[in-house]
Amino acid sequence: MSENISRRKFSFKLLVEGKDDLYVTATIRDAHQLPDNFEIVDCEGIDKMPDQIVARIKLQRPKINTIGIVLDADKDLKARWDSIRDTLRKENYEVPELPEKDGTVIAGIDRNPTVGIWLMPDNLQLGMLEDFVQYLIPESDLLRPYVGEVLRKIEGLNIDSLYNPQSHRAKAFIHTWLAWQKDPGTPMGLALTKTYLDHNAELCLRFVSWLNRLFNPY
Template sequence: MNTHKLLVEGIGDQAFFRILLKNMGYAHVDICPPKSVGAKGDGIDNLLTILPELLDSISSNAETKLGIVLDADYPREQENNSHGYQARREKVLKELVDRQYVLDSMTGSTQWQGEILQHTDGLSPVGIWIMPDHFSDGMIEDFWLSCIADGVRKSLLDSHVDKSITELLEDEQFNAQEILFSPIHQAKVRFETWLNWQKKPSTNDKKHECYRRLTAACAFRDGWFDPNHPNIRALTHWLTRVFQ
């Protein structure tokens, strides 16, 4: 049984972290969308639902190492808002504190590089990273967008994708029909539009992650992201702290 687990929101995140962790030398880490560990489906709601059960199950194995990656999302105008970095962090911390986890003494100076919680009975620590950067509202697509390497691909986003999206948002005819995406999902639209304007890498391998469609995993593997971007370096530093 693999005792090194990274809980993520879905299969797109899983594919990205699979390549990232392999490059770091942590290919043994089991990257788990919620459905793979017993939830009814994937996504943030299922992750938060399955988290208490998963934490209870690992408490019986002192060798378990667990990292949790979830989106902050954006606050919405509604009562008892559960969206946004602060709300998401407080919700996850409560589940951990209720199970005798406490913040690492080093966390205060490195909070924006993810967090590590230690267990009062000496169980393995648990790491938390809230996308995009563990202090801002947003989602993993914001993280990916920030890491696009400088050059033609970055210019494509800045000069063409963003221009097209802005023009669409300002088009009264489209807005009147209420068929446009929600503003809180603009990062998803920006990233997917940018990604699908790229030429797909040539491969005849049907098992290749880029054979059917382009993903963030493809972008990272083929060097479209800057591996030395501060956000990637911060994330890899946190992953090292969790799984070393």
């Protein structure tokens, strides 16, 4: 991975929710040898992202040419999309009613920068970064079914202190799977580097294609 993940000199910005998103995205960028031409910005949570988006839009060209936005769909994809859509429409963007399957790219009007949006995991389903990463588990993997089996058994015990299966199962799944690898507890980004995860999985290639459309269109 590049030593300097975030370089403020870049006029291309990719806004992400947190550090896990940052490291996974940076590792995918490097694995596919994309140009190191955009700054990945940790917005430190979804609540801060609207202000981060607006602040960079207002810088306008040439300081900011392109803004990418990566965020979780979570439990209500339409509500998440409508929230981002409302933010951008207030800044004079024409945003489609629904996200595009392969990631959305919206041209800026006048001096506004181009904006791209990717809703984790795949712009179509509910979920989060951890759901995206699950899709990168190799198809030949032998541990995946056992992780699911173990989680189902634990969830059936109705333990008060247990994670919420409705909202945190993806996190429990991927981190259990990572705990069973040769180097237990490897972070998601490093798991890509160690090739525990497949950066050539179909969903990852779609994400890379969106990054290229956004930051390397020519």
